[in-house]
Amino acid sequence: xxxxxxxxxxxxxxxxxxxxxxxxxxxxxxxxxxxxxxxxxxxxxxxxxxxxxxxxxxxxxxxxxxxxxxxxxxxxxxxxxxxxxxxxxxxxxxxxxxxxxxxxxxxxxxxxxxxxxxxxxxxxxxxxxxxxxxxxxxxxxxxxxxxxxxxxxxxxxxxxxxxxxxxxxxxxxxxxxxxxxxxxxxxxxxxxxxxxxxxxx
Amino acid sequence: xxxxxxxxxxxxxxxxxxxxxxxxxxxxxxxxxxxxxxxxxxxxxxxxxxxxxxxxxxxxxxxxxxxxxxxxxxxxxxxxxxxxxxxxxxxx
Numbered sequence: 001x002x003x004x005x006x007x008x009x010x011x012x013x014x015x016x017x018x019x020x021x022x023x024x025x026x027x028x029x030x031x032x033x034x035x036x037x038x039x040x041x042x043x044x045x046x047x048x049x050x051x052x053x054x055x056x057x058x059x060x061x062x063x064x065x066x067x068x069x070x071x072x073x074x075x076x077x078x079x080x081x082x083x084x085x086x087x088x089x090x091x092x093x094x095x096x097x098x099x100x101x102x103x104x105x106x107x108x109x110x111x112x113x114x115x116x117x118x119x120x121x122x123x124x125x126x127x128x129x130x131x132x133x134x135x136x137x138x139x140x141x142x143x144x145x146x147x148x149x150x151x152x153x154x155x156x157x158x159x160x161x162x163x164x165x166x167x168x169x170x171x172x173x174x175x176x177x178x179x180x181x182x183x184x185x186x187x188x189x190x191x192x193x194x195x196x197x198x199x200x201x
Numbered sequence: 202x203x204x205x206x207x208x209x210x211x212x213x214x215x216x217x218x219x220x221x222x223x224x225x226x227x228x229x230x231x232x233x234x235x236x237x238x239x240x241x242x243x244x245x246x247x248x249x250x251x252x253x254x255x256x257x258x259x260x261x262x263x264x265x266x267x268x269x270x271x272x273x274x275x276x277x278x279x280x281x282x283x284x285x286x287x288x289x290x291x292x293x
Contacts, residue, residue, distance in 0.1 A: 005272045007224060008291040009231070057238040064231060074292040168235065175239035 002063065009067040010161045014078035014154040019093035021150045022079035023109060026096070028146070028162070029072045030106020030114035033138040039065035041119040041135060048123040050195040051183055054176045058132075061169050068162055073104045075158060124193040125180055132173045140166035219264050223271070226257045 028034045042062035049055035080093070080102040088097050095111065106114035119135070122128050143163035150156060183194055233250045240246060265275050269288040277284050 003272050003274065006269065006288075006290050007220060007227075007271065009224070009228065011221065011224060012292075053238060053241065057235065060234055060238060064235075070292065077292060168232070172235050172239055179239065 002066075008071055008074060009064070010071060010158050012071060012074045012078060012154075012158050014075065014152070016152060016154070017081050017083050017087070018079050018150075018152060018155070019083055019088055019091035021152065021155055022076045023091075023093055023096060024146060024149055025072060025079070025155070025159075026076055026105075026107060027109035028139070028142060029069065029076065029104065031108035031112075031142070032118045033135065033142050034106070034108075034114070034118075035065050035069040035072055035139075036106050036114055037116075037118045038062075038135060038139060039069060040116065041121065042132065044121040045128045045132070048121070048125065048195045049128070050125050051176075051180055054125065054129070054179055057172060057176050061172065064165070064169075068165065071158060071162065075155060076104050077102075079155070123196060125195050126177070126193070129173055129177045129180065133170055133177070136166045136170035136173060140170070219260065219268065223257065223260050223264060226253055226260065229253050230257060 030036050039062050042058040042065065046055045046058035046062070049058055083091075083093070083102065088094055096105075099105070108114075120128070120131055122131070140163055143159055143166065146159055147156060147163070150159070180194065230250065230253050233246055233253065237243065237246050237250060261271055264271050270277065270285060273285070
């Protein structure tokens with residue numbers, strides 16, 4: 001169960017629309033390393049997470065990713081507010097506009113719609129946590145790339161915040177991997193699946 | 202536009218600093234929660250967590266009363282009108 005609050009995790013107040021930036025940033029909404037995939041990944045993986053504390057961490061980080069999804073949606077909405085048709089064409093937003101007008105749709109920057117194939121829930125805590133660490137790094141790289149492509153400080157500040165969160169989440173997942181390692185015993189220290197013991201001889 | 206909409210939204214503007222304070226302290230709590238998930242034995246963080254939660258409670262209570270209900274489990278100002286959706290959401 002979740003409780004919704006009418007606030008963003010970090011304030012967003014973009015004064016000038018910029019369709020070109022919106023077209024890039026939408027990737028963090030529904031792209032391969034975006035916030036939708038991140039939240040679904042962690043919130044799905046927690047059911048087979050053998051370590052209770054790590055399952056809690058997945059819940060907390062997955063919840064924060066939902067707040068990040070809301071932030072990206074807000075950035076895209078504010079960047080596309082009151083655009084003229086001329087701007088839409090000139091700034092290359094026409095290919096998005098024709099399908100979604102200025103609605104927020106989960107897709108990658110190049111137009112690929114969100115698919116669960118972007119992520120995994122493997123049912124093996126060690127496999128999943130290593131994917132999660134990779135996912136945080138990939139999202140961090142995407143934010144690095146966004147920061148190379150946009151120049152509006154109103155956009156840069158919340159993107160920098162989101163980038164920093166990827167770094168912190170990577171750190172926490174690394175610590176969680178250490179906690180899982182501590183759970184392994186001498187018969188199972190080659191990082192075998194600790195949540196599905198039946199298959200282990 | 203009904204009276205309540207004007208009332209809440211006007212107050213919301215003057216409540217922006219209050220909202221910012223809530224965002225600040227909530228973030229500190231979010232960060233401490235993740236830290237404590239993997240460092241449950243850190244007493245210093247546990248004390249700070251409780252301190253911030255206490256402080257946040259006061260700020261949210263003020264916001265609920267003076268501006269608009271922040272969450273969905275908040276008692277409404279009066280039972281003559283439904284106010285939850287009257288005022289801006291986070292993304293507006």
